[in-house]
Amino acid sequence: MAFLEINNISKSFGKVEVVKDFKLQVERGEFVSFLGPSGCGKTTTLRIVAGFEPPSSGRIVVNGEDITNKPPNQRDVGMVFQAYALFPNMTVAGNIGFGLQVAKKSSAEIKKRVAEMLELIHMSDFGGRYPYQLSGGQQQRVALARALALSPQVLLLDEPLSALDAKIRVALRSEIRSIQRKLGITAVYVTHDQEEALSLSDRVVVMHNGEIEQVGTPFEIYNFPQTAFVANFVGTLNAVSAEVIDPASHTLRVEGMNIQAAQGLDGKQRGDKVMLAIRPERLSFESEGKKANLLDCTIENITFLGSIVRVQVLIGDSRLDMDTFNNPFLELPKIGDKVKITCSREAVLILNH
Amino acid sequence: MSVLARLRKIPFWSWVWFILGVLYFILPLYATLDFSLRMQRDTLGFRSYEKAFADPQFIKTFTYSITLAIATIIASIILIVPTAYWIRLRLPEARRIVEFITLLPFVIPAIILVFGLIRVYSAPFKIPFTDVVLLQSLTTFKFGTNILVVAGYMVLGLPYMYRSVDTGMRTVDVRTLTEAAQSLGANWLTIIVRVILPNLRAALLSGALLTFAIVVGEVVLASFLGVPAFGPYLFLLGQHRAYEPAALSFVTFLLTWVAMGIIQLVTGGQGQAAGAH
Numbered sequence: 177m178a179f180l181e182i183n184n185i186s187k188s189f190g191k192v193e194v195v196k197d198f199k200l201q202v203e204r205g206e207f208v209s210f211l212g213p214s215g216c217g218k219t220t221t222l223r224i225v226a227g228f229e230p231p232s233s234g235r236i237v238v239n240g241e242d243i244t245n246k247p248p249n250q251r252d253v254g255m256v257f258q259a260y261a262l263f264p265n266m267t268v269a270g271n272i273g274f275g276l277q278v279a280k281k282s283s284a285e286i287k288k289r290v291a292e293m294l295e296l297i298h299m300s301d302f303g304g305r306y307p308y309q310l311s312g313g314q315q316q317r318v319a320l321a322r323a324l325a326l327s328p329q330v331l332l333l334d335e336p337l338s339a340l341d342a343k344i345r346v347a348l349r350s351e352i353r354s355i356q357r358k359l360g361i362t363a364v365y366v367t368h369d370q371e372e373a374l375s376l377s378d379r380v381v382v383m384h385n386g387e388i389e390q391v392g393t394p395f396e397i398y399n400f401p402q403t404a405f406v407a408n409f410v411g412t413l414n415a416v417s418a419e420v421i422d423p424a425s426h427t428l429r430v431e432g433m434n435i436q437a438a439q440g441l442d443g444k445q446r447g448d449k450v451m452l453a454i455r456p457e458r459l460s461f462e463s464e465g466k467k468a469n470l471l472d473c474t475i476e477n478i479t480f481l482g483s484i485v486r487v488q489v490l491i492g493d494s495r496l497d498m499d500t501f502n503n504p505f506l507e508l509p510k511i512g513d514k515v516k517i518t519c520s521r522e523a524v525l526i527l528n529h
Numbered sequence: 530m531s532v533l534a535r536l537r538k539i540p541f542w543s544w545v546w547f548i549l550g551v552l553y554f555i556l557p558l559y560a561t562l563d564f565s566l567r568m569q570r571d572t573l574g575f576r577s578y579e580k581a582f583a584d585p586q587f588i589k590t591f592t593y594s595i596t597l598a599i600a601t602i603i604a605s606i607i608l609i610v611p612t613a614y615w616i617r618l619r620l621p622e623a624r625r626i627v628e629f630i631t632l633l634p635f636v637i638p639a640i641i642l643v644f645g646l647i648r649v650y651s652a653p654f655k656i657p658f659t660d661v662v663l664l665q666s667l668t669t670f671k672f673g674t675n676i677l678v679v680a681g682y683m684v685l686g687l688p689y690m691y692r693s694v695d696t697g698m699r700t701v702d703v704r705t706l707t708e709a710a711q712s713l714g715a716n717w718l719t720i721i722v723r724v725i726l727p728n729l730r731a732a733l734l735s736g737a738l739l740t741f742a743i744v745v746g747e748v749v750l751a752s753f754l755g756v757p758a759f760g761p762y763l764f765l766l767g768q769h770r771a772y773e774p775a776a777l778s779f780v781t782f783l784l785t786w787v788a789m790g791i792i793q794l795v796t797g798g799q800g801q802a803a804g805a806h
């Protein structure tokens with residue numbers, strides 16, 4: 177049995193169902209992200225776990241206990257908000273100690289715990305400051321410490337970094353992860369930033385229109401997206417339509433050229449239309465017949481992106497992006513050149529829908 | 530940049546309007562002050578102030594009005610803070626209608642309010658179709674009348690009080706703060722006492738001071754309900770005397786300005802704090 181169970185949660189506001197039959201099992205100490213576009217129901221699901229919204233149906237179970245009907249202040253679930261939500265009238269120490277005070281801990285104990293927490297977020301000298309005297313990143317670290325001070329069973333974070341600028345976002349993201357690892361706390365993290373989700377999480381839940389599209393490790397989500405939505409939302413991707421030629425040998429036809437996939441074509445028949453996806457970095461210029469698939473194309477555009485170079489090619493009427501590493505000793509073709517590009521069979525993904 | 534350099538950057542016409550505005554407010558005040566100081570022929574002095582303060586009626590009505598003001602402020606806070614809080618938290622769709630209601634006192638003259646109060650509460654309130662009296666006629670005894678006056682003043686102060694409380698709640702985002710406190714184990718009482726009220730201090734103070742200013746100067750409600758308040762006293766005085774009302778008006782002005790100064794001090798400090806992000 178998993179530590180946090182989200183069992184068949186649905187939620188409607190009026191007639192609109194914004195979360196549909198959400199099922200997820202989170203193990204103790206696991207870091208799980210909800211990833212999806214704006215309005216897909218990430219926050220709503222998180223708020224149901226926190227107890228701020230009742231689900232229309234379904235149960236929330238933590239550590240074997242059904243907490244679906246418990247009010248939020250009895251759930252033992254910590255929460256970090258996008259807008260920090262520090263109490264403006266209290267100092268940093270007051271904020272971190274608030275939960276302990278509410279729990280009627282002794283003042284010696286509170287003092288000790290607050291000091292520990294300040295140490296954890298590397299802000300030991302800031303205990304006496306007020307929130308308005310801190311930068312956004314510091315405020316969010318205090319909010320994290322405040323949520324962790326009570327050692328909650330589950331830590332929920334709703335886009336905690338999206339109000340910060342890019343540099344601090346990256347720094348704080350690894351800090352959050354290392355603190356989570358150190359404490360071994362079970363965490364659910366909401367974000368619409370795929371890079372954040374992929375770099376932080378043990379598992380990513382990709383959501384779309386209130387439904388789970390795919391659950392998997394960042395590796396699985398990126399390399400083996402199962403739906404067109406996931407493939408498009410996570411990373412950049414070339415999607416092209418293809419026709420099944422021979423299901424037995426996994427052969428398909430794209431713009432008049434044959435291409436082979438490693439993945440099976442179960443249930444498909446000759447003549448069926450399918451969608452193929454190939455990541456830009458899996459395509460490369462032809463080199464001494466190493467790879468299975470060879471495609472004729474015309475160079476349409478070349479963009480220099482620093483460590484990589486993005487090449488746009490036309491195959492028939494389909495436009496594909498191809499990323500190659502920037503190598504100063506290798507000459508790139510010119511726009512308008514006719515070249516052959518190639519990819520392995522494993523790089524050809526067949527999308528379910 | 531020095532203050533002077535900053536002042537120079539302000540365009541010419543802004544200065545003109547600013548000075549005209551200041552004159553518009555200051556001149557009458559200055560005239561009142563000047564007049565109030567001339568009770569004795571050809572000398573400036575505080576004679577009129579001494580006389581005004583010496584009148585036992587002044588002390589009586591002034592303390593009465595201050596007491597009413599304090600009662601009104603407390604009752605308004607008890608009514609409005611939970612209402613505005615609940616609307617922010619759970620009933621955002623009720624916001625527009627409540628805002629409309631709080632603006633009614635601007636549209637409906639106080640005279641209508643007072644006649645309404647008298648009509649409804651001068652007869653004892655009975656259970657329909659029986660002779661069982663639920664509530665004595667409020668206008669027939671002192672305490673009952675005081676209740677009516679305070680209730681009326683609450684209505685008059687409603688636009689100011691509700692608006693400052695609601696704005697205060699918006700600036701500190703009470704909803705998220707409430708949720709943060711809840712997730713840390715706090716119950717409703719703790720949340721209101723330790724999180725909401727302390728962060729509304731400035732808003733409550735400004736609402737309270739505006740209410741105070743309204744109650745102390747109010748005439749219509751007080752005279753029609755026949756209570757010994759400061760407003761009607763000043764009005765009567767104005768009909769019989771020349772210098773004392775000027776003196777008292779000036780004092781009232783001064784009080785209001787001091788009140789405004791306190792608001793500025795408290796909220797201004799907070800504004801700076803918020804700007805420091």
Ligand SMILES: Nc1ncnc2c1ncn2[C@@H]1O[C@H](COP(=O)(O)OP(=O)(O)OP(=O)(O)O)[C@@H](O)[C@H]1O
Pocket residue numbers: 189194212213214215216217218219220221368
């Ligand atoms: N209290 C509410 N009443 C009515 N509709 C709501 C309410 N809260 C959320 N919704 C709707 O539910 C849907 C999902 O909202 P939610 O906040 O969960 O999205 P999200 O995935 O967190 O998006 P974002 O990335 O923008 O934060 C949205 O269409 C939103 O309009």
Ligand SMILES: [Mg+2]
Pocket residue numbers: 218219220
């Ligand atoms: Mg959200």
